[in-house]
Amino acid sequence: MVKIVALVGSLRKESYNGYLAKAMQYRYQDRIDFEIADIASLPFYNQDEELNPPQVVKDFKKKVAEADGVIIITPEYNWSVPGVLKNALDWLSRVDKVLINKPVMTAGASPTALGTVRCQLHLRQILSSPGISARVLPPAGNEVLVNFAQNKFDKSGKLTDEGTLEFLDGIMDKFLDWIG
Ligand SMILES: Cc1cc2nc3c(=O)[nH]c(=O)nc-3n(C[C@H](O)[C@H](O)[C@H](O)COP(=O)(O)O)c2cc1C
Secondary structure: EEEEEEEEEEOOOOOOOHHHHHHHHHHHHOOEEEEOOOOOOOOOOOOHHOOOOHHHHHHHHHHHHHOOOEEEOOOOOOOOOOOHHHHHHHHOOOOOOOOOOEEEEEEEOOOOOOOOHHHHHHHHHHHHHOOOOOEEOOOOOEEEOOOHHHHOOOOOEEEEEEHHHHHHHHHHHHHHHHHO
């Protein structure tokens, strides 16, 4: 089974992005060992600590290193990526640089029309930086954007929009094929 680690850029309980991560975890459970990483427990990145970081950071980096791929599912905050996600990526970008050449797929949900598109552009730029150099699912545009999210999940957080599920299935097939 393919091992995927998901990084979710929102910490709130009723997060659409958290719901999207759980929808993927459930929908592809026969094909993917899908773990949602706990990035809320990571301390703020500190270069003084990077050579011997807290155990929680070591465990997180190991998990990502051992994954076949990473899926980043994030809201857009102020036209960019939330700090909690950037913090996780900064830890991953240093010392053993566990994201280099790692297959990565990106996704985002928002209640607005643009569905995190500005954040996705920043995210791609960050993922191209020398310390990260991830292999983001090509071509650009192969990302899962869920706009008007309030209409696509039910009250319990279940992704119910058929068009979105179909789109998600298509991109997930491409990602799994591409991981190989
Ligand atoms: C600090 C902050 C900044 C935000 N900035 C943007 C933004 O730039 N673009 C946007 O579409 N939505 C923005 N929003 C609204 C989020 O899209 C919305 O709160 C969304 O539900 C957050 O994702 P979540 O449901 O996964 O927590 C912002 C929300 C917060 C809390």
